[in-house]
Amino acid sequence: MKRPPLAHPFDDDKLKEECGIFGVIGVGDAANFVALGLHALQHRGQEAGGIVSHDPNSGFNSARRFGYVRDNFTKADVMSTLPGPLAIGHVRYSTAGSKGATAIRDVQPFFGEFSMGGAAIAHNGNLTNAAALRRELIERGSIFQSSSDSECIIHLMARSIQKTIPERMKDALRRVEGAFSVVAMTRTKLIGVRDPLGVRPLVLGRLGDQAWALSSETCALDIVGAEFVREIEPGEMVVIEDGKITSTRPFGAPASRFCIFEQVYFSRPDSIIGGRSVYETRRQIGVELAREAPVEADLVCPVPDSGTPAAIGYAHESGIPFGMGIIRNQYMGRTFIEPTESIRNMGVRLKLNVNRALIKGKRVILVDDSVVRGTTSRKIKDMILDAGAAEVHFRIASPPTAWPCFYGVDTPERSKLLAATMSEDEMRDWIGVNSLKFISLDGLYRAAGEAGGRDPKAPKFCDACFSGDYPIVPSDKVEEGFEMKAAE
Structure with missing residues (x-):
């Protein structure tokens, strides 16, 4: 099977989304609900997707495909092979495993057959001790079918002596380190679990009286008509069977360290995180930016689409008019044509175009969500100046990204x-702009609802990509030579 390009060739200057997971129990055509949920989570992973369902008559069934949900899981010939009232699914962007050479065997959910029956799991996050676990498991006879760190969970479950699949899963997850939100299923149960620090998101929704859904984000509950009930707590496992939920805490209850970049970029703006609208948090980031980094200008312009809410907040707080000075080509897609050299040289112009009539002669504030390598920022600056802007000022809705993420986000190496x-x-x-300012880490925390800013002794969020403060030691990477930030 020929696989599409990993990602759009001109999206290489953004942090790549992690993965999205979704599960449903108690409906007649669960796989169709999962397909809809995955479609709403497509922003979290565009490389591949998979669905596993269970039907009392035909047992477990699965379908895994490269590409978009809409291109694979809306076809009758595919969905008819996934019957039953229980299903889970996964959309993927590879953060672990063989990037650039992904095989279909790396696409989740993963399935295992145990003495008490089969189980499938879908995992969002990254295991920071996966290499060590993999070596240990292979030495003890395990045969891996994929390059994904998530497969370690299945093998650890197989080696557990516990009598039920949920208990085996607890055993397995107590061995792993890193960030994980997991949606799993047996023949009769839907299971959801978050890592002890709750780095990655997972929410619970209700469909009618007896049906339930688990999702990475609330926006996917909306698309299937599910009522948002609550977030799965850090370190919590829920088991849903026969319309009833059992909750346990197999890892204790340490302080939460939810990924703050979910607020900045990854989550959809119409999702709810920690009782707060993601859109409102991003708008408030713009307000804080305007307070921290004012500048005289004529126009506030977002770099679409992720910079838009912050730009709205910046414009409102500063009193400078907001305008769509850059227009995105909405039909570009992430799996574009294989680019020739001449097309590649067009760069971001294939994706973004300047609204020349609005920009010409203006002092322009560009608001973007982040700067990673900076290459796209330079190209956008050139486009704005080519359109006749008098000045270009960048305002960035996150602190400087100075450290790689090892918890489920694909970031470049630190250098x-x-x-x-x-x-x-x-x-x-280096970018070549009149001014460049980032929101402070305290300002970001204030925008996320922490009025006092960041408490350096007990930060509420995981902000390692900004601070270098890793709440979970990335032991595999340290073994490979990664140097942690020196203690202050």
Whole structure:
């Protein structure tokens, strides 16, 4: 099977989404609900997707495909092979495993057959001790079918001596380190679990009286008409069977360290996180930015689409008019034509175009969500100046990204992160803009609802990509030579 390009060739200057997971129990055509949920979570992974269902007559059934949900899981010939009242699904962007050479065997959900019956799991996140676990399991006779760190969970479950699949899953997850939200299923149960720090998201929804859904985000509950009930708590496992939910805490209850970049970029703006609208948090980031980094200008312009809410907040707080100075080609897609060199040289112009009539002669504030390598920022600056802008000022809705993420986000190695090698002034000069300012880490925390900013002794969020403060030691990477930030 020929696989499409990993991602759009001009999206290489953004942090890549992790994965999205969704599960439903208690409906007649669960796989169709899962397909809809995965469609709403497509922003979290565009590389591949998979669905596993269970039907009392035909047992477990699965379908895994490269590409978009809409291109694979809306076809009758595929969906008819996934009957039953219980199903889980996964959309993927590879953060672990064989990037650039992904095989269909790496696409989740993964399935295992145990003495008490089969089970399938879908995992969002990254296991930071997967390499060590994999070596140990292979030495003890395990045969791996994929390059994904998630498969370790299945093998650890197989080696457990517990009598039920939920208990075996607890055994397995107590061995792993890192970030994980898991949706799993047996013949009769839907299971959801978050890692002890709750780095990655997972929410619970209700469909009528007896049906339930688990999802990475609330926006996917909306698309299937499910009522948002609550978030699965950090370190919590829920088991749903016969319309009833059992909750346990197999890892204790340490303080939460939810990924703050979910607020900045990954989650859809119409989702709810921690009781707060993601859109409102992003708008408030713009408000904080305007307070921290004012500048005289004529127009506030978002870099679409992720910079839009922050740009709205910046414009409102500063009193500078908001305008759509850059227009996105909505039909571009992420799996574009294989680019020739001449097309590749067009760069972001294939995806973004400047609204020249609005930009010409203006002092423009561009609001973007982040700067990773900085290459796209330079190209956008050139486009704005080519359109006749008098000045270009960048305002960034996150602190400088100076450290890689090891918890389920595909980030470059540290040497390729612009903020790891340059000061803010050096980045400004390298990008070639009149000014460049990032929101402070305290400002980001305030925008996310922490009025006092970041407590350095007990930060509420995982902000390692900004601070270098890793709440979970990335032991595999340290073994490979990664140098942690020195203690202050």
